[in-house]
Amino acid sequence: MSVKDHLPANVESKLTSSRALSQIKDGVSTAYELYRSDRLGQFGIVVLAAFVFIAVFAPILAPYSPGARHRRDDGSLARLDAPSTDHLLGTTHHGQDVFSQLIVSARVSVFVGFLAAFIAVFIGTNIGLISAYYGGWIDDILMRIVDIAYGLPFLPFVIVLVFIFGANIVNIMLVIAAILWRDSARVVRSEVLSQKQRPYVESARAIGASDFRILYRHVFPNVLPLTVLYMAFAVAYAIMYEASIAFLGFGDPNVYSWGRMMYQAYTHGAIREAWWWVLPAGVCIMLLVSSVFFIGRTLEEITNPEIRH
Amino acid sequence: MLELTDVHVEYEMEDGGAVHAVNGVSISLEKNKILGLIGESGSGKSTLAKAVIRLLAKNGDVPEGSIEYKGTDLTELSDREFRTEIRWDEISMVPQNAMNGFDPVYTVGNQIVQAIRTHEDVSKGEARERARELFEQLGIDPGRIDDYPHQFSGGMAQRAMIALALALDPSLIIADEPTTALDVVIQDRILQTLRDLQQEIESSVVLITHDISVVSDICDEIAVMYGGRVVEHADVETIIKEPRHPYTLGLRNAFPDIEEDDQDLISIPGTPPDLVEPPEGCGFAPRCPFATDECWDVTPEPEEYGDGHIVECHRADEQELLTEEAKRKETWMDLETEPQQGVEEADD
Numbered sequence: 001m002s003v004k005d006h007l008p009a010n011v012e013s014k015l016t017s018s019r020a021l022s023q024i025k026d027g028v029s030t031a032y033e034l035y036r037s038d039r040l041g042q043f044g045i046v047v048l049a050a051f052v053f054i055a056v057f058a059p060i061l062a063p064y065s066p067g068a069r070h071r072r073d074d075g076s077l078a079r080l081d082a083p084s085t086d087h088l089l090g091t092t093h094h095g096q097d098v099f100s101q102l103i104v105s106a107r108v109s110v111f112v113g114f115l116a117a118f119i120a121v122f123i124g125t126n127i128g129l130i131s132a133y134y135g136g137w138i139d140d141i142l143m144r145i146v147d148i149a150y151g152l153p154f155l156p157f158v159i160v161l162v163f164i165f166g167a168n169i170v171n172i173m174l175v176i177a178a179i180l181w182r183d184s185a186r187v188v189r190s191e192v193l194s195q196k197q198r199p200y201v202e203s204a205r206a207i208g209a210s211d212f213r214i215l216y217r218h219v220f221p222n223v224l225p226l227t228v229l230y231m232a233f234a235v236a237y238a239i240m241y242e243a244s245i246a247f248l249g250f251g252d253p254n255v256y257s258w259g260r261m262m263y264q265a266y267t268h269g270a271i272r273e274a275w276w277w278v279l280p281a282g283v284c285i286m287l288l289v290s291s292v293f294f295i296g297r298t299l300e301e302i303t304n305p306e307i308r309h
Numbered sequence: 310m311l312e313l314t315d316v317h318v319e320y321e322m323e324d325g326g327a328v329h330a331v332n333g334v335s336i337s338l339e340k341n342k343i344l345g346l347i348g349e350s351g352s353g354k355s356t357l358a359k360a361v362i363r364l365l366a367k368n369g370d371v372p373e374g375s376i377e378y379k380g381t382d383l384t385e386l387s388d389r390e391f392r393t394e395i396r397w398d399e400i401s402m403v404p405q406n407a408m409n410g411f412d413p414v415y416t417v418g419n420q421i422v423q424a425i426r427t428h429e430d431v432s433k434g435e436a437r438e439r440a441r442e443l444f445e446q447l448g449i450d451p452g453r454i455d456d457y458p459h460q461f462s463g464g465m466a467q468r469a470m471i472a473l474a475l476a477l478d479p480s481l482i483i484a485d486e487p488t489t490a491l492d493v494v495i496q497d498r499i500l501q502t503l504r505d506l507q508q509e510i511e512s513s514v515v516l517i518t519h520d521i522s523v524v525s526d527i528c529d530e531i532a533v534m535y536g537g538r539v540v541e542h543a544d545v546e547t548i549i550k551e552p553r554h555p556y557t558l559g560l561r562n563a564f565p566d567i568e569e570d571d572q573d574l575i576s577i578p579g580t581p582p583d584l585v586e587p588p589e590g591c592g593f594a595p596r597c598p599f600a601t602d603e604c605w606d607v608t609p610e611p612e613e614y615g616d617g618h619i620v621e622c623h624r625a626d627e628q629e630l631l632t633e634e635a636k637r638k639e640t641w642m643d644l645e646t647e648p649q650q651g652v653e654e655a656d657d
Contacts, residue, residue, distance in 0.1 A: 135367070199409040206362055206404075207424045207473075208396035221414040 034298055044294030051288050054103055055110040062100040063088075066256050069095040080274050090276035092261075093268040101256050102280050108169065108257040109288055112242045116173045117234035120180035125220075125227050127181070128188025133196055133215050143189070149182040154241070155248070162250045169252040176241045184230040191223045225302065232296030236289045243285045258285050310513055311338040311361070311481060316374035318353070318360045318537075328584050330356040332537035332592075333374070335611070338530075340480070343507065343514040345524030345545075347560070348534035351581045354517045355405075357534070358483045361515075362400050363391055378481070397477050398428050403484040407470035411458035417469050418454030425476050443472035447502055464495040471503055478510050485517045500527050521564050525549050530617075533557050536582040536592030539611075543618035551632075553614060553625040555597045558635035575638050591623070598640045599624055599631060 035041040054061060064070070070078040070091060078095040081087060089098035131142040158175050165171045195201070196219060204214050245251055246259025247266070258281035265277040318331035331353040338344045346354045359365050361376055361383070376383040383395065404410040411420055421440040422433060429436075441451040447468040458466060467487060474482050484503070488496035504527045507514050518524055524531055525545055532542040533556065541554040552558055562575040579596035582588070591609050594600040601623065609621045614628075624631065634640045 199404050199406055200412040202364055203402075203404055203410045203470075203473075204412065206364055206396060206402045208392050208398070208427055210392065218412045218414075222412070 031299075031302055034301055038298050038301075040294040041298030044291040044298070047287050047291035048295060051106055051110055051284075051291070055106040058104050058107050062103040064097040064100045066101040066104045067096060068100075070097060071095065080270060080277070083276050089280050090274065092264065092274075092277055093270055098261070098277055098280065101261055102258070102284060105256045105258045105261060105281070106284070106288075108255050109239050109242060109285070112169065112173050112176070113235045113239040113288070113292070116176040116238040116242070117180065117231055119174070119177035120234050120238070121184045121227060121231045123177065124181035124184030124186075124230070125188045125223070127185040128190075129192055129215055129220060129223070131185070132189040132192035133211070133219065139189075142185075146182050146185050149179070152179065154179055155244075158241075158245055159248075159250060162245070167250055167252055169255055172242060172245055172250075172252060173238075176238050176245075179241070180234045180237055184227065184234065187226060187230060188223055191226055192219055195219050195222050225299075229296060229299045232292060232299055236292040236296065239285065239289050239292070258282075310340045310379060311515075312375075312377040313337070313357075313361075314375045314377070316357070316360065316371060316376060318356050318365065318369060318371055320356075320366065321368040321370065322585075326585055329587055330369075330537055330584055331360065332584075332587060334534075334537075334539050335374075336532055336539055336542060338481075338513050338515065340513055341508070341511050342529040343504065343516055343527060345528035345531045346515055346517045346534060347519060347521055347524055347531060349519055349581060351584070352534040353537040353584075354534045355485055356537075358402075358485055358515060358517055362396070362402055362483055363388075364402075393428075397424060397479060399479055400481045400483065401474040401477065401479040403467075403470050403474045403482065403487045405486045405489060407467040407487070408458065408461075408463055408490075410470050411466065413458055416455045416457055417461065418456075421454075421469075421473050421476055424473055428477055439476065440472070443475060444469070446475075446506060447472045448498075464491055464499065467491060467495075467499055468502070471499070471506075475506055475510065478512070480512050482507070482512055482514045483517070484514060486519070487516070488523065489518075489520075496523065497526070503527070521549075521560055533560070536587070537584060538592060538621060539619075540593065540621045541619070547615070547618050551628065553618070553620045553628050553631070554593075554622045555599050555624075555631060555635065556593050558631060559641065562635065562641075573638055575641050578641060591621075598634070599627075 035045065070087070072078050072081070078087070078091045080093055081091040081095075083090045087097050087099065089102065092098060092101070127142050127146070131139045157179065158172075161175045161178075162171060201214060201218060204218050209218070242251075242257065243259035243262075246257045247263045249263050249267075251257060251260045251263070261281040262271075262278055265271050265274060271278050313334055313336050316331055316334045317329065320328040320330055322328060334353075334357060336344075346358070348354045356365070356369070359369070360371050361378075363383070365371075371384055374384075378395070378399070383391070386395065411417060415423075418437065418440050421443065422436040425431060425436040425439060426433070431439075437454070440454055444451040444454060449465055449468050449472070453461075453465075458469075461469060467490075471484075471487070474484075487503070488499055491499070500523065503514070516524060516528060528545050530542065530544050531548040532539045533548070533552075533554065534540070535556050541548065541552060541557050543552075548557060549561070552561060556577070559575070559577040563577070577596055582592045582595070590605045590607060591597070591600070594604040597604065603623050607623070609623050611619045611621050612625065613619050614625060
């Protein structure tokens with residue numbers, strides 16, 4: 001303030017008009033600064049961007065159709081051929097191109113990962129908000145449901161639901177979301193419990209804001225950083241869960257995924273011999289999951305400055 | 310304009326008991342006046358104010374009494390009616406800690422605009438224009454309207470909070486210790502601004518504070534609260550110069566007169582009364598150097614002495630004696646051994 005008093009009027013008005021903009025820049029630049037100094041965060045962003053790129057342009061990038069059966073020069077099926085210039089990562093038991101399958105599979109992981117995580121965090125955040133804000137019996141009921149969700153063992157739950165509703169990618173995504181929402185519900189609830197005691201909530205109420213408005217216009221933006229952080233971790237878990245489901249053979253039989261590639265290698269007894277069939281899918285899952293974790297880890301430093309050192 | 314009759318406020322506790330934070334308060338406030346509500350922590354002043362604007366915690370309730378505002382009993386209104394018709398349009402509030410009173414994720418101007426547009430059908434531009442005017446009136450650079458709350462200093466945030474409270478020209482403003490966190494110079498300036506603007510829009514103000522020197526400057530009337538009751542209520546002159554209640558006399562001792570020299574500060578020994586099971590008799594009796602047997606047994610009723618000077622004390626008619634005695638430090642010192650004995654007597 002004191003410095004500003006001595007500035008000429010036109011400089012001052014320029015300062016103030018750019019202030020709102022600089023606020024947004026502040027937030028972004030904090031993130032930028034943190035990522036700039038954090039190698040793992042950088043690694044995460046680069047890897048994730050690469051996978052998203054591959055997923056989007058998969059049909060163009062894949063050299064062959066993932067289901068096409070290739071034959072050798074002598075006319076026999078190219079069963080379990082080792083990597084060559086024709087097939088960069090060799091072929092499967094059915095003579096299909098592993099490299100093409102790998103690229104097309106990226107779509108499922110990225111799609112399921114982000115969408116399931118979004119659904120999970122969307123549900124969890126809303127339940128956390130409502131539960132903490134209204135309290136009383138609403139809180140009791142919702143939190144008991146969360147407790148039950150925590151009690152569900154992941155794999156049996158998935159097996160039962162996939163069996164009942166059928167193994168397609170949308171169902172699998174919903175099942176993953178049905179497990180993952182519980183974490184964000186609990187964490188958001190505890191944060192809202194603290195936020196709702198803050199004086200700004202009382203002010204908003206005194207001004208005549210409705211509960212809905214207080215909840216979504218005032219409390220929610222204050223827990224948003226936390227929600228974004230949990231979203232990042234939920235993405236990593238969703239990718240891993242989708243891969244495990246597919247590896248166990250409960251995946252959607254109509255789409256290619258890394259988990260399914262490993263499952264097929266396993267069922268054909270090739271898991272020890274055809275490293276080119278198994279290894280790339282495993283490495284891809286590992287890279288994608290860890291990239292999202294690293295991004296989440298850096299985001300965590302933004303939401304929780306205490307661990308910035 | 311605001312008329313409280315025998316208002317009780319209770320906070321229910323987990324074990325089924327209740328804290329009787331306000332115990333039968335009757336007080337009225339006229340248009341265009343500033344009422345100072347003073348008392349120590351836990352005397353029920355904030356609770357009383359929150360009961361008026363219906364911001365009590367979830368376990369708080371007004372089981373008895375009426376809060377009449379412009380002829381309507383506010384306790385009868387539904388939450389919805391209260392929200393759309395009374396809040397901010399009619400009664401607004403300046404909270405204790407302005408710095409946290411604003412939502413950190415929106416600009417201060419945006420929050421004032423939101424408040425205006427919640428209650429009035431005006432365009433964003435008009436609301437913004439009014440926010441700028443309010444900033445100017447309160448001596449904040451209107452150019453800072455797009456700042457976030459954390460960019461404001463404590464004094465500025467407090468001014469901005471007052472701007473927000475005045476945004477809809479309310480008839481009643483409840484200011485809950487609006488200057489507690491500020492230094493005395495800023496405190497004085499803000500209170501003067503509040504006073505000026507209050508005169509301009511002809512609203513009434515309830516100013517809650519525990520600082521008697523603050524209220525004496527700008528208030529028209531003072532109500533002294535103790536243990537959930539208003540023990541003395543009169544115009545400022547009377548309270549400062551000729552109080553009748555021993556508690557007010559004691560409070561006065563704790564603030565030295567700048568024109569007299571060599572004064573000892575005398576504090577009132579003891580602690581505020583138990584509000585879970587308020588004992589029979591006068592709530593101040595255990596700390597009162599002038600308590601008689603009657604004080605322990607019978608709760609004093611409000612009595613009027615002179616023009617609008619209402620006191621709840623059995624010995625209020627012995628004003629001269631009490632005033633003289635209360636000035637002596639020994640009067641209050643002797644007491645420190647007595648309360649024990651007093652409590653025993655009360656148990657009998």
